[in-house]
Amino acid sequence: MTKTPSRFGYASGLACRECGQTYDLGAHYACSGCFGPLEVCYDLPHLTRDIIEAGPQSIWRYASLLPVPPGVAETPNTDPGCTRLVRAGNLARVLGMRSLWVKDERGNPTHSFKDRVVAVALAAATEMGFKVLACPSTGNLANAVAAAAARAGIRSVVLVPADLEQQKILGTAVYGGTLVTVDGTYDDVNRLASELADFHDDWAFVNVNVRPYYAEGSKTIGYEIAEQLGWRLPSQIVVPVASGAQLVKIDKAFRELSALGLVEDAECRVFGAQAAGCAPVAAAFLAGHDVVQPVRPATIAKSLAIGNPADGPYVLDVVRRTGGAVADVTDGEIVDAISLLAKTEGIFGETAAGVTLAVLRKLLASGQLDPAAETVIINSGDGLKTLDAVASAVPAVTPIRASLEAFAERESLRSRKADAA
Ligand SMILES: *Cc1c(COP(=O)(O)O)cnc(C)c1O
Ligand SMILES: [Zn+2]
Numbered sequence: 001m002t003k004t005p006s007r008f009g010y011a012s013g014l015a016c017r018e019c020g021q022t023y024d025l026g027a028h029y030a031c032s033g034c035f036g037p038l039e040v041c042y043d044l045p046h047l048t049r050d051i052i053e054a055g056p057q058s059i060w061r062y063a064s065l066l067p068v069p070p071g072v073a074e075t076p077n078t079d080p081g082c083t084r085l086v087r088a089g090n091l092a093r094v095l096g097m098r099s100l101w102v103k104d105e106r107g108n109p110t111h112s113f114k115d116r117v118v119a120v121a122l123a124a125a126t127e128m129g130f131k132v133l134a135c136p137s138t139g140n141l142a143n144a145v146a147a148a149a150a151r152a153g154i155r156s157v158v159l160v161p162a163d164l165e166q167q168k169i170l171g172t173a174v175y176g177g178t179l180v181t182v183d184g185t186y187d188d189v190n191r192l193a194s195e196l197a198d199f200h201d202d203w204a205f206v207n208v209n210v211r212p213y214y215a216e217g218s219k220t221i222g223y224e225i226a227e228q229l230g231w232r233l234p235s236q237i238v239v240p241v242a243s244g245a246q247l248v249k250i251d252k253a254f255r256e257l258s259a260l261g262l263v264e265d266a267e268c269r270v271f272g273a274q275a276a277g278c279a280p281v282a283a284a285f286l287a288g289h290d291v292v293q294p295v296r297p298a299t300i301a302k303s304l305a306i307g308n309p310a311d312g313p314y315v316l317d318v319v320r321r322t323g324g325a326v327a328d329v330t331d332g333e334i335v336d337a338i339s340l341l342a343k344t345e346g347i348f349g350e351t352a353a354g355v356t357l358a359v360l361r362k363l364l365a366s367g368q369l370d371p372a373a374e375t376v377i378i379n380s381g382d383g384l385k386t387l388d389a390v391a392s393a394v395p396a397v398t399p400i401r402a403s404l405e406a407f408a409e410r411e412s413l414r415s416r417k418a419d420a421a
Contacts, residue, residue: 222253
């Protein structure tokens with residue numbers, strides 16, 4: 001590598017995604033001219049597969065493609081990434097597909113892909129002198145922020161809707177830090193966070209005032225998928241959509257890898273998945289609109305319940321450019337899909353995974369996804385955090401006496417049931 005990294009690595013500046021106006025790297029997130037969101041730009045170094053493969057077993061193997069300081073891998077952080085890409089042969093057979101993979105994000109430190117975005121936000125925020133790590137969250141981000149701040153030895157302030165799953169509330173509180181539950185939807189919580197960010201200028205709200213840095217962390221899912229496929233892009237990918245940042249950044253990662261010559265220049269069709277109870281992007285896609293009309297969420301997929309998604313229009317751009325689609329599925333279809341993934345592959349995903357797999361099924365049935373093309377779906381979180389969603393779909397268990405007779409009785413009951421079925 002001939003270029004020397006600056007304090008944000010090889011990032012060269014920020015650019016408005018609407019009007020293109022450029023800014024120096026720093027704590028800006030909105031364009032002062034048109035209020036459009038800002039995005040990190042790079043002056044990328046020469047990079048080879050060997051250099052990446054020799055790197056750490058975490059997202060930091062791609063540090064030169066992220067807005068993080070040199071030495072980031074040696075600084076206290078949660079070091080997420082390098083999660084498994086699972087060949088889903090059983091599930092593929094059930095669905096009539098030739099080649100299907102599940103990118104299993106449960107392997108991250110707090111069991112969702114949010115550790116990736118938070119790790120990058122923490123590294124950039126510390127570099128910019130922020131003293132507190134904060135966020136509004138639909139749950140998984142809360143876990144990730146509280147854990148990362150604990151490890152970095154700084155304060156966290158986390159705001160969540162009060163009706164969140166217990167697992168996600170306790171799974172945040174355990175790390176210490178300040179946890180505030182708010183009566184209202186995520187969109188109410190998000191508005192409060194923006195107001196707080198305005199007058200606490202040393203608080204880094206990871207997905208608000210340091211959002212350009214945070215969002216880049218999702219690119220690492222795309223890099224890993226390509227590397228794990230042997231430096232190839234899949235032909236199709238299905239990604240859950242809340243704010244839409246994950247989907248947009250996976251596509252950005254694929255295009256960067258092509259531009260760097262690290263993968264063949266192939267097109268990957270990108271598909272977005274939403275729950276019918278919160279499907280503003282799917283609705284805009286179906287209607288052929290460029291603007292996303294906000295909705296009030298009502299779905300069991302709480303991690304995806306963002307009624308006014310910041311990256312919604314950019315999701316539409318990506319799926320239209322790549323020949324993908326955005327679709328939505330009902331809560332019933334979500335629960336069925338969670339069971340199907342668990343029973344075929346031994347992977348217990350959260351509601352967002354149910355949304356993603358159910359959308360895969362729906363788009364295969366409608367002919368929009370090609371069953372013969374190599375496909376990846378994202379399992380973005382852990383089913384152990386959304387137990388209530390499946391409670392009604394799994395059979396109740398009652399205890400037996402500790403005797404062979406009682407066990408034999410239970411077995412014969414089981415085989416009678418199986419015969420009847
Ligand atoms: C946050 C979240 C998403 C969606 O992320 P966006 O980048 O906001 O679209 C998907 N799955 C899970 C489990 C999440 O927590
Ligand atoms: Zn602008």
